[in-house]
Amino acid sequence: MPIKIPDTLPAFQTLVNEGVRVMTETVAVRQDIRPLQIGLLNLMPNKIKTEIQMARLVGASPLQVELSLIRVGGHKAKNTSEEHLLSFYETWEEVRHRKFDGFIITGAPVETLDYEDVTYWNEMQRILDWTVTNVHSTLNVCWGAMAAIYHFHGVPKHLLKEKAFGVYRHVNLKPSSVYLTGFSDDFGVPVSRWTEVRRADVAKVPGLEILMESKEMGICLIHENAGNRLYMFNHVEYDSTSLADEYFRDVDAGVPIKMPHDYFPHNDASLPPLNRWRSHAHLFFGNWINEIYQTTPYDLEEIGNDR
Structure with missing residues (x-):
């Protein structure tokens, strides 16, 4: 089944051109199916680009999925027009009465700040607490x-001496995990961050299972069964x-930056990069959507009642 998004959303035509099946409201209501309700809390500056990246992967599932675009209310976007936000987004306050089968929380360009210094941190804490009772499975990116x-666990982030940047080999630590079905033993994943979460800190918290890790870049993916949460520290969704x-x-702005690791062919920035992670990105999101479908209650209102 295709993904249901507004037919005027910029991502709609992009996905159609890529061969991703999308549907309009008119077509969706004719099908006697409860679509999976997936929320996307988009914290990225370029919201349209992130919408396309996430919708592309969520929409590749054979299941019918309805994607809702959500933003924090306590922050004014600088890189996305107010018209776009008003047309396609709801604030979290406007959807907090709803329940979702799946919920994605994106990255944000605030990682070098202390959490408490982020202007919308108080709202972010309320959203995270809300996911416990209103979301069946959360994918945090x-x-x-x-x-x-x-x-949830007080696991700190640590500032890196230089930006972790490039495509790095990762190891499949748990081939039996439902989220890694079909994954190779090792594979490339795009990395772009100034901070890290360390294995020693994670090991202190019972119930956190590390699924993917890089020798150079550390932890990539953690699953927490008790909260039905996934923590993805890198960017399989990247274009x-x-x-x-x-x-x-950064080069144009005069910001010191190293060439991304193992990304441009022959380390030549004039050559177009090859995408070597696309298949695993689709596998990961497909596995996540399938696991939601297998385990979520048919009645949305039952979500959270067992926690």
Whole structure:
């Protein structure tokens, strides 16, 4: 089944052009199916780009999925038009009465700040607490993952001496995990962050299972069964050119930046990068959506009643 998003959303035509099946409200209501309700709390500055990246992966599932776009109310976006936000987004306060089968919390360009110094941290804490009772499974990404694991378990983030940047080999530590079905033993994952969560800190918290890890970059993915949460510290959702866009942005701005590791062919920034993580990105999101489908209550209102 295709993903249901507004047909005027910029991501709609992009996904159609890529061969991802999408549907309009008119078509969706004719199908006697309860679509999975997936919320996307988009904290990224370029919201349209992130919408496309996430919708592309969520929409590749054979299940019918309805994607809701959500933003924090206590922060004014600088890189996305107010018209776009008013047309396609709801604030968390406007959806807090709802329940979701799955909920994605993205990264945000605030990772070098202390959590308490982030302007919307109080709202973020309320959202994270709300996911316990109103969301069946939460996928926290990059800063969203660091914020969640800090909020729920006090696991700190550590500032790196230089930016972790590039495509790094990762090891499949738990091939039997439902989230890693079909994964290779090792694979490349895009990394772009200034902070890290360390294994020694994670090991102090019972119930946190490390699923993916890199020798150079450390932990990539953690599963927490008790809270039905995933913590993804890197960016499997990235486009082929995402790291290049970041690199050239910093070069043009005169910001010191190393060439992304193992990304450009022959380390030549004039050559277009090859996407070597796309298949695993689709596997990961497909596995997550399938696990939600297998375990979520049919009645949305039952979500959270067992916690």
